[in-house]
Amino acid sequence: MAFAAAASDKTTTASVFTEKEMQTAAWIRDAARSDNLSYKILESLTTEVGPRMAGSPGDARAVAWAEAKFRELGFDKVWKEPVSFPSWKRGHEKAEIVAPFPQPLLITALGNSVATPAEGLTADLVEFASLKELSLAPADKVRGKIVFINHKMQSSNDYGLVVPGRSAGASEAARKGAVAIVIRSVGTDSHRFPHTGVMRYEDGVAQIPAAAMSNSDADMVARMIKRGKPVSLKLDIGAAATGSYTSYNVIGEITGSELPNEYVLIGGHLDSWDLGTGAIDDGAGCAISMAAAEFIKRNGIKPKRSIRVVLFANEEQGLFGGKAYLAAHQAQIPQIQAAAEADLGQGPVTKMSSFVRTEALPLVKQMHTVLAPLGIEPGDNNAFPGPDMGDLRVAGAASFGLSLKADDYFDLHHTPDDTFDKIEPARINQAAATYAVFAWMAAQAPLHFGSGPELAKTMKK
Amino acid sequence: MAFAAAASDKTTTASVFTEKEMQTAAWIRDAARSDNLSYKILESLTTEVGPRMAGSPGDARAVAWAEAKFRELGFDKVWKEPVSFPSWKRGHEKAEIVAPFPQPLLITALGNSVATPAEGLTADLVEFASLKELSLAPADKVRGKIVFINHKMQSSNDYGLVVPGRSAGASEAARKGAVAIVIRSVGTDSHRFPHTGVMRYEDGVAQIPAAAMSNSDADMVARMIKRGKPVSLKLDIGAAATGSYTSYNVIGEITGSELPNEYVLIGGHLDSWDLGTGAIDDGAGCAISMAAAEFIKRNGIKPKRSIRVVLFANEEQGLFGGKAYLAAHQAQIPQIQAAAEADLGQGPVTKMSSFVRTEALPLVKQMHTVLAPLGIEPGDNNAFPGPDMGDLRVAGAASFGLSLKADDYFDLHHTPDDTFDKIEPARINQAAATYAVFAWMAAQAPLHFGSGPELAKTMKK
Numbered sequence: 001m002a003f004a005a006a007a008s009d010k011t012t013t014a015s016v017f018t019e020k021e022m023q024t025a026a027w028i029r030d031a032a033r034s035d036n037l038s039y040k041i042l043e044s045l046t047t048e049v050g051p052r053m054a055g056s057p058g059d060a061r062a063v064a065w066a067e068a069k070f071r072e073l074g075f076d077k078v079w080k081e082p083v084s085f086p087s088w089k090r091g092h093e094k095a096e097i098v099a100p101f102p103q104p105l106l107i108t109a110l111g112n113s114v115a116t117p118a119e120g121l122t123a124d125l126v127e128f129a130s131l132k133e134l135s136l137a138p139a140d141k142v143r144g145k146i147v148f149i150n151h152k153m154q155s156s157n158d159y160g161l162v163v164p165g166r167s168a169g170a171s172e173a174a175r176k177g178a179v180a181i182v183i184r185s186v187g188t189d190s191h192r193f194p195h196t197g198v199m200r201y202e203d204g205v206a207q208i209p210a211a212a213m214s215n216s217d218a219d220m221v222a223r224m225i226k227r228g229k230p231v232s233l234k235l236d237i238g239a240a241a242t243g244s245y246t247s248y249n250v251i252g253e254i255t256g257s258e259l260p261n262e263y264v265l266i267g268g269h270l271d272s273w274d275l276g277t278g279a280i281d282d283g284a285g286c287a288i289s290m291a292a293a294e295f296i297k298r299n300g301i302k303p304k305r306s307i308r309v310v311l312f313a314n315e316e317q318g319l320f321g322g323k324a325y326l327a328a329h330q331a332q333i334p335q336i337q338a339a340a341e342a343d344l345g346q347g348p349v350t351k352m353s354s355f356v357r358t359e360a361l362p363l364v365k366q367m368h369t370v371l372a373p374l375g376i377e378p379g380d381n382n383a384f385p386g387p388d389m390g391d392l393r394v395a396g397a398a399s400f401g402l403s404l405k406a407d408d409y410f411d412l413h414h415t416p417d418d419t420f421d422k423i424e425p426a427r428i429n430q431a432a433a434t435y436a437v438f439a440w441m442a443a444q445a446p447l448h449f450g451s452g453p454e455l456a457k458t459m460k461k
Numbered sequence: 462m463a464f465a466a467a468a469s470d471k472t473t474t475a476s477v478f479t480e481k482e483m484q485t486a487a488w489i490r491d492a493a494r495s496d497n498l499s500y501k502i503l504e505s506l507t508t509e510v511g512p513r514m515a516g517s518p519g520d521a522r523a524v525a526w527a528e529a530k531f532r533e534l535g536f537d538k539v540w541k542e543p544v545s546f547p548s549w550k551r552g553h554e555k556a557e558i559v560a561p562f563p564q565p566l567l568i569t570a571l572g573n574s575v576a577t578p579a580e581g582l583t584a585d586l587v588e589f590a591s592l593k594e595l596s597l598a599p600a601d602k603v604r605g606k607i608v609f610i611n612h613k614m615q616s617s618n619d620y621g622l623v624v625p626g627r628s629a630g631a632s633e634a635a636r637k638g639a640v641a642i643v644i645r646s647v648g649t650d651s652h653r654f655p656h657t658g659v660m661r662y663e664d665g666v667a668q669i670p671a672a673a674m675s676n677s678d679a680d681m682v683a684r685m686i687k688r689g690k691p692v693s694l695k696l697d698i699g700a701a702a703t704g705s706y707t708s709y710n711v712i713g714e715i716t717g718s719e720l721p722n723e724y725v726l727i728g729g730h731l732d733s734w735d736l737g738t739g740a741i742d743d744g745a746g747c748a749i750s751m752a753a754a755e756f757i758k759r760n761g762i763k764p765k766r767s768i769r770v771v772l773f774a775n776e777e778q779g780l781f782g783g784k785a786y787l788a789a790h791q792a793q794i795p796q797i798q799a800a801a802e803a804d805l806g807q808g809p810v811t812k813m814s815s816f817v818r819t820e821a822l823p824l825v826k827q828m829h830t831v832l833a834p835l836g837i838e839p840g841d842n843n844a845f846p847g848p849d850m851g852d853l854r855v856a857g858a859a860s861f862g863l864s865l866k867a868d869d870y871f872d873l874h875h876t877p878d879d880t881f882d883k884i885e886p887a888r889i890n891q892a893a894a895t896y897a898v899f900a901w902m903a904a905q906a907p908l909h910f911g912s913g914p915e916l917a918k919t920m921k922k
Binding site: 046048058103104106192193216224415419 | 653883
């Protein structure tokens with residue numbers, strides 16, 4: 001046995017949930033599904049706090065809101081843990097085509113972008129179909145130009161394909177002498193909202209301003225370029241790095257009845273981008289996980305282990321909250337019974353995958369039996385628990401992937417349009433019910449799920 | 462006979478279209494439907510000119526574009542007629558809730574709004590469900606406050622119901638001592654775009670700043686207000702009247718073969734609001750009518766009467782182009798065989814109504830026979846020809862109402878999101894085909910449709 005550190009190893013003799021436990025889990029599923037608490041929590045966060053970009057005044061307001069909300073909801077323990085990071089501030093942002101067809105564009109600076117000179121910056125555009133095409137281009141095609149990466153997401157599956165253009169495009173362009181970069185937004189909508197998102201400068205490469213335009217504007221600019229005359233763009237961006245900032249992971253715990261030092265970890269990230277109010281990214285994840293745990297507390301059905309809800313600081317600009325959590329809790333990985341974040345919108349959950357030791361798989365199957373009536377499919381045993389918990393999994397934390405349906409997620413993601421009116425109670429209620437069932441069953445399970453170095457070795461990429 | 466002034470009265474003996482004419486009309490319908498010209502014209506206008514608010518530099522560029530495009534398309538005559546109006550300029554516009562839940566709102570000034578003081582203007586909001594509720598409220602509830610009219614469009618049918626809150630709300634609020642007004646946008650979408658649109662100050666009433674917020678933001682502000690504490694809004698709007706401006710109605714004509722001085726009048730308005738590129742409002746109407754006439758010219762099937770395409774100046778701020786056209790052509794109403802504007806988006810056309818003398822109704826029925834395969838229903842004989850031609854109808858011009866399907870129109874209307882990527886070729890092609898059939902048949906008709914003072918008397922409200 002590689003799991004000697006885990007107190008619950010004693011319980012491995014009983015390897016299935018009892019009939020009564022299965023009934024309780026089914027009751028949670030059905031009762032939580034018609035409970036509007038997640039919807040109400042999200043209404044509160046988006047209305048009373050709104051935008052909460054890491055390092056902004058909204059960040060501090062969100063931390064205060066989260067502590068107060070956990071207390072109001074009656075969590076047994078509420079605390080916060082510091083998370084430090086370099087902060088960045090958006091300023092004004094304007095763009096206009098100055099020739100041959102003058103008209104304004106709607107743009108947004110990418111997170112970490114430097115400013116243009118105070119008088120703005122004007123140059124001809126050079127278009128590339130992708131980051132890869134840019135990387136293959138000769139420098140003399142790029143020098144002195146504003147690079148336009150026109151790589152379109154066809155569906156939410158393309159996120160991983162397109163996002164390197166946002167994160168790495170500026171340095172790639174600067175290496176070839178570009179004076180700025182504008183990208184087609186990483187987003188699936190056809191509305192005139194540019195999508196922001198983080199970018200990074202490589203060390204030793206000139207830092208050039210980086211911005212995104214909406215799909216609508218990218219279509220238009222492409223049409224202009226197709227006419228064959230040089231298309232000249234003026235960018236005027238105010239933005240700046242503003243030094244170090246300390247925010248907090250805010251944590252609420254429902255204490256377990258038998259194994260309080262082991263815990264199921266759920267949560268979302270508390271920060272959002274500044275343009276919208278962070279309803280789907282990731283207020284929804286915070287609300288789903290807070291509501292799931294509160295539902296168990298409220299109904300007096302505490303499981304054996306604790307349920308810990310972590311609202312992570314600054315996911316958007318580099319997973320700072322997740323990294324800080326791992327650093328602070330590295331030694332306690334075996335105490336994590338299972339980890340599952342919610343950070344892909346309002347639900348519903350469509351699939352449940354796991355990352356547990358083999359002995360626990362029959363329990364996972366029983367958990368899925370309870371969730372199947374919610375329309376949830378079974379997945380594999382190589383689950384990814386979510387961005388802020390990804391490093392915990394690498395460190396050996398047993399994980400669950402409760403996949404949220406992302407059909408509208410990349411329409412709204414990182415835009416001003418990420419607002420509460422997009423949330424449908426039936427969708428978020430289903431997700432909160434799923435997380436409640438998962439958290440309760442994992443916390444009640446008669447077997448340790450296997451977190452530890454041995455489990456880490458079984459991870460597939 | 463009350464129509465002695467019309468040269469084509471001589472032709473009243475033949476009161477039906479010939480079989481050959483019916484065949485030609487059907488050929489136009491089928492051939493024009495797969496012709497992408499309207500789509501291409503609209504692509505050109507939105508890409509090469511873009512926003513063209515009356516009195517802005519885009520207005521002059523649009524006039525130059527329209528003259529050049531008519532010539533490029535081979536119209537027989539191209540000219541322009543001056544249209545003067547007071548112009549208005551938008552400046553910066555910012556809004557934020559300052560208490561109890563600080564966060565920015567996205568607003569847009571309404572057309573004609575005055576500016577706030579340079580340092581902005583901050584006051585508590587007072588919410589009304591409608592303009593009517595505001596008008597019934599005691600002044601002491603409103604004095605010193607910013608009025609918030611929270612009247613929501615449920616569908617495009619509500620436009621007439623809700624728009625008075627936009628146009629007349631400021632003076633109603635100011636009469637009771639309000640310091641500014643913000644309205645829920647007149648729009649059916651659920652995206653975070655405020656919709657602009659014209660408003661008017663009453664003489665002798667204080668002029669207060671007037672702005673709109675998106676449905677998303679209006680929902681949020683209403684949620685804040687529901688919490689029962691005063692909600693304080695800061696508005697910072699730069700906007701100004703900028704004196705008189707002269708733009709132009711731009712006109713292209715395909716000259717008739719037998720009765721060149723009589724004409725069928727089609728068109729749209731060339732101006733747009735400044736926020737978008739005016740694809741659906743009303744680039745589509747311009748493109749549909751230009752393409753319809755060009756199709757007839759190109760195929761060498763000139764009808765007896767002329768077809769005149771008028772692209773009206775400054776519809777948005779008060780129908781100035783339509784009024785100027787009437788003033789310049791008042792004496793020639795009987796020369797208008799039929800008038801029909803396109804100003805409700807990209808199509809398709811769903812209904813054809815008429816406003817003609819009784820003797821012409823059999824011809825209208827034949828025209829509908831040709832159009833029915835396009836999914837067009839028959840309407841009544843009290844047609845409204847469109848905003849810029851409404852006064853022509855009052856003056857007695859025979860009119861047609863070719864009703865465009867407005868399902869997405871008030872989603873996009875007057876927002877930054879009114880852009881070319883929303884246009885579907887199949888929809889706009891159907892509309893252009895319909896206008897081509899209508900224009901050709903009306904221009905070819907063996908009977909004068911009755912424009913004149915006698916027809917005016919038959920008009921129902």
